[in-house]
Amino acid sequence: MSKPVKTDTKELERELRVLGLGSPDLCFQCSRCTSGCEAMKLLELQPHFVMASVRSGFIREMVNSDALWACVGCYKCRERCPQNVSPVEIMYLLKNKYVRSGRSIPGDYQTMLQNLMTCGFIQKNIEVLDNKGNLHERSELGLPEIEGVSDVSKFMELISRLAIEKICGERV
């Protein structure tokens, strides 16, 4: 069985301090984050379990966990937490560690990233879902077309610079 790594915990706490976020130690396992989690309903992500593992120093296990990639980034866990802990931000930091280790991100994320880099949106064709579950083109509903990025190369340069800053913690 793997052992907790204290230096990993210290490093994560330092990263959280830089972002102005509280320590995972503040989490008292009330599970309010999990009870409101959108990904819990469909994909069984349990943010309170991620927090418990991180608090105990099992950060490498969490970095390697597929569960992290189920998070849809809705920020409900952060809103619901009575301790002002932010499971979603902690999961972003864990995902950054995964990427920094040189491994490739799941396919769907690559598609979203590619779309973002080329048109500014994570999804190219943005259709509208009605309350009966049917999809409609925006033009069908008389809605204006969504304009993409006007200067793609400038946009890509900016996004790449931000990504390097976020992932490597370096200002470029």
Ligand code: SF4
């Ligand atoms: S809501 Fe906050 S305190 Fe409660 S389990 Fe989740 S992270 Fe911990």
Ligand code: SF4
């Ligand atoms: S941000 Fe992620 S972990 Fe938090 S409630 Fe939403 S889906 Fe769940």
